[in-house]
Amino acid sequence: xxxxxxxxxxxxxxxxxxxxxxxxxxxxxxxxxxxxxxxxxxxxxxxxxxxxxxxxxxxxxxxxxxxxxxxxxxxxxxxxxxxxxxxxxxxxxxxxxxxxxxxxxxxxxxxxxxxxxxxxxxxxxxxxxxxxxxxxxxxxxxxxxxxxxxxxxxxxxxxxxxxxxxxxxxxxxxxxxxxxxxxxxxxxxxxxxxxxxxxxxxxxxxxxxxxxxxxxxxxxxxxxxxxxxxxxxxxxxxxxxxxxxxxxxxxxxxxxxxxxxxxxxxxxxxxxxxxxxxxxxxxxxxxxxxxxxxxxxxxxxxx
Numbered sequence: 001x002x003x004x005x006x007x008x009x010x011x012x013x014x015x016x017x018x019x020x021x022x023x024x025x026x027x028x029x030x031x032x033x034x035x036x037x038x039x040x041x042x043x044x045x046x047x048x049x050x051x052x053x054x055x056x057x058x059x060x061x062x063x064x065x066x067x068x069x070x071x072x073x074x075x076x077x078x079x080x081x082x083x084x085x086x087x088x089x090x091x092x093x094x095x096x097x098x099x100x101x102x103x104x105x106x107x108x109x110x111x112x113x114x115x116x117x118x119x120x121x122x123x124x125x126x127x128x129x130x131x132x133x134x135x136x137x138x139x140x141x142x143x144x145x146x147x148x149x150x151x152x153x154x155x156x157x158x159x160x161x162x163x164x165x166x167x168x169x170x171x172x173x174x175x176x177x178x179x180x181x182x183x184x185x186x187x188x189x190x191x192x193x194x195x196x197x198x199x200x201x202x203x204x205x206x207x208x209x210x211x212x213x214x215x216x217x218x219x220x221x222x223x224x225x226x227x228x229x230x231x232x233x234x235x236x237x238x239x240x241x242x243x244x245x246x247x248x249x250x251x252x253x254x255x256x257x258x259x260x261x262x263x264x265x266x267x268x269x270x271x272x273x274x275x276x277x278x279x280x281x282x283x284x285x286x287x288x289x290x291x292x293x294x295x296x297x298x299x300x301x302x303x
Contacts, residue, residue, distance in 0.1 A: 009048050013038040014166050019251055019284075023271045031267070031282040033253060034167055037260075037290055042109075043086075045288020046177075046184045047079035049159040050151025055083055057145060057155065064143035065090035068151075069128050072097065072104040073234045073258060075289040076150045081115035091115045092141060096125040105294035150181035160187025167283060169193055174276060176267055177285040178203050178259040179211070179224055180233070184287065186214045189222045200224040201266040203259055205232035228266035234258050234292070240265065245302045254303045256289040257296070263287075 015038060019031045036045040043051065058066055066084050070077040070093065077093045084091035093110055099119040103111070111117060127133040128149065137146060148156070160183055169175075170193060179185050179200035189198045200211070202224055211224050230240050236257040244261045248254055255261040267284055270276065293301060 009040050009043065011039055011166065016167050016283075017253070019253075021250065021268065023268050027271055027274075027276075028278055029271065029276065029280050029282065031271075031284060032167075032172075033251075033284045033286050034163075035253075035286050036163070036166075037254070037286050037288040039288075042082040042113075042291070043079045044290070045075070045286065046160060046163065047075060047151070047288060048083075049163055049187070050076070050156040050183055051080060051083050051147070052159040052162075053155035054145065054147045054151065055087060058089060059087060061145065063089065063145040065092060065141065065145075066147055067092045067094065067137060067141050067144040068147040069094035069096070069125070069149045071095070071234070072100070073106050073292050073295060074150075075106070075258070075292060077115070078106050078110045078113070078291060080147065080151075081110040081113035084115070085113045092144065093117050094125070094128065094137070095119045097122055106291065109291065148181075150183060152181040152183045156181075156183040157186045157190065160184040161190050163188060163285065164191040169196070171281060172196065172283040173280045174199055174282045175285070176201065176263060176282060178263040178287055180204065180259065182211050182214045182224075184285070185211075185222075185224070188285070189214065192221055196221070198222045201228055201263045202226045203229050203233060203262050205229050205235075225266060225270075228262050228269070230262060236261075241296075241300060248301075248303045253286065254290055254293075254301075255286075256292045258292045259289050260286055 015035045016032050019033055024031055068080050081091050093115050095117055174197050175188055176199045177184055179202045185200040192198050208226055230237055240257055240261055243265050244255050247264055255264055
């Protein structure tokens with residue numbers, strides 16, 4: 001069973017904290033971080049917002065279970081497993097790749113929350129967005145609500161748009177977030193103000209043409225940067241790990257190597273490169289995902 005703490009989403013705990021960095025002082029700029037990682041120990045960060053309306057649909061339709069997909073280190077997978085258990089329905093995860101001899105920490109947690117894990121080949125996984133593939137899933141898992149990878153889709157974007165209700169959007173010239181599926185980026189972009197720019201830091205490699213529809217015709221207001229993926233999804237370097245520790249020492253903000261470390265690293269580099277006009281006010285979205293750090297060797301991180 002979930003503890004009382006794990007059953008409760010506390011949006012009031014999402015603080016907006018000022019970042020004290022020398023790079024900001026040197027450029028006469030200000031930056032805050034929205035700590036979405038504080039709202040729940042498992043369904044943290046943007047995961048709750050992307051799942052919210054899918055869960056409502058599942059309850060409304062009396063779905064027997066939810067079914068979703070992701071990789072071995074997917075924050076979405078474990079969040080979906082926990083969320084399903086919290087509302088008393090089953091969950092199944094379609095996992096990319098053959099079943100390993102030893103499950104990742106993420107998949108162990110998902111399994112502990114009752115998720116049934118179904119491993120498929122990477123070739124088959126590439127078909128996950130095809131109608132024939134989803135028809136097969138609907139037939140095999142009758143009565144299940146299928147949630148797209150990462151909570152993508154209209155429900156995920158609708159929920160992500162509500163993130164802007166947790167901060168004073170008028171106070172910022174730029175909103176920055178990490179980008180995987182692009183769902184949160186799309187939601188934030190839909191609520192952006194006039195003369196405000198939403199910048200996404202892509203954490204995947206080779207995605208230069210993947211987000212065209214999300215940006216649409218508003219390229220002046222929305223931008224996705226592809227220079228800070230550190231080799232691709234869930235890839236990391238010794239330099240990134242060093243940055244995570246140094247950033248924590250400076251700010252007391254923990255990050256993960258999949259998403260948020262790349263976001264904060266990119267933001268600081270862009271500040272150094274004068275990417276932002278003088279006196280810009282930035283808001284960086286901490287989208288959670290800290291559980292992924294459990295895959296690192298003990299002692300790698302200082303937090």
